[in-house]
Amino acid sequence: MAKKLANVNKNICVACGVCALECPREAIRIHNGCYAMVNEDICVGCGLCKKACPAEAIELKERG
Numbered sequence: 001m002a003k004k005l006a007n008v009n010k011n012i013c014v015a016c017g018v019c020a021l022e023c024p025r026e027a028i029r030i031h032n033g034c035y036a037m038v039n040e041d042i043c044v045g046c047g048l049c050k051k052a053c054p055a056e057a058i059e060l061k062e063r064g
């Protein structure tokens, strides 16, 4: 299991979908067209979504 996990700030996310396109694991879906949701079982914490997000809505957090 990866140590880190992408975490979306739903209040900042504008649901553009860029992160979902960039994720090499297809771990992100846009929930009801409102915000990005990360599948925690699939995310490997690579950070590509964070780099790609134009709204800076994604942070990497340590897994608990």
Ligand code: SF4
Pocket (backbone or CB within 6 Å): 005, 006, 022, 023, 024, 025, 026, 027, 028, 038, 042, 043, 044, 045, 046, 047, 048, 049, 050
């Ligand atoms: S950190 Fe990597 S694997 Fe996880 S959601 Fe972002 S792009 Fe996908």
Ligand code: SF4
Pocket (backbone or CB within 6 Å): 008, 012, 013, 014, 015, 016, 017, 018, 019, 020, 035, 036, 052, 053, 054, 055, 056, 057, 058
């Ligand atoms: S790239 Fe950023 S703003 Fe766009 S859907 Fe993903 S988290 Fe939301």
